[in-house]
Amino acid sequence: GKSKKNLTDSECIESQVAKAINWIKEDPAQRSQRKASKLFQVGLKRLQNRMKGVPPRRVAHARQQLMSPPEERVAADFILSLADHGFPITRKDARAYLSTVIRNRRPDYELCPMNFVDRFLQRHPEIRTCFRLSLDRVQAGAANPETIADYFKKYEIVSRNVP
Incomplete structure (x- = not known):
């Protein structure tokens, strides 16, 4: 599986939005939202909304979700x-x-x-x-170099922890 440290797509986007906002605030007279949007590769409308204080949808609707x-x-x-x-x-x-x-x-x-x-x-x-998945599908997908390398990497990590 992927590392737990990896950010989700929305977290990456929001991180870029925060960087864009900070960049604009450093020199508001010379730095436009449009420039920041292009430079940090975020949507202009999203950037404008965050600058107005509109939270991301996931944050805004967190109280409606069954799990936080x-x-x-x-x-x-x-x-x-x-x-x-x-x-x-x-x-x-x-x-x-x-x-x-x-x-x-x-x-x-x-x-x-x-x-x-x-x-x-x-x-x-x-x-x-x-x-x-069903065993046949798993076995069919397991015969590739990436899967085998991943298996041995995990095996090495686990075997190091065995006394």
Whole structure:
């Protein structure tokens, strides 16, 4: 799986927006939003909205989500770590796990709908590759140099930690 340190696309974009805003604020008389938009490769409208104080959609709607962004990050990291340790999960397993996380805050909550799992995966594209597939498909995909190199890299890391 991808490193936990990798930023999501939206985090990268928002980071670029913050840099663009700081760049403009250094010399507002000489630096326009349009120039900053091109220089930092962010949408002009997005940059204008952030300068007006409009938060990103994900932040603005965080209270409407079943899980907070930090809870989602922890859940995504947990699913990635399971896959890294050789225990990839199915969508059904993910549904049960995510429902358990939600129940910690909302005890009356039963089982999250499958479309919640799908939206969770859309928000965390780094986990899509960690789901358990049928054995034939997994075996067919495993016979490539990248997969083999990744396996031995992980094996080396794990074997170093064995007393």
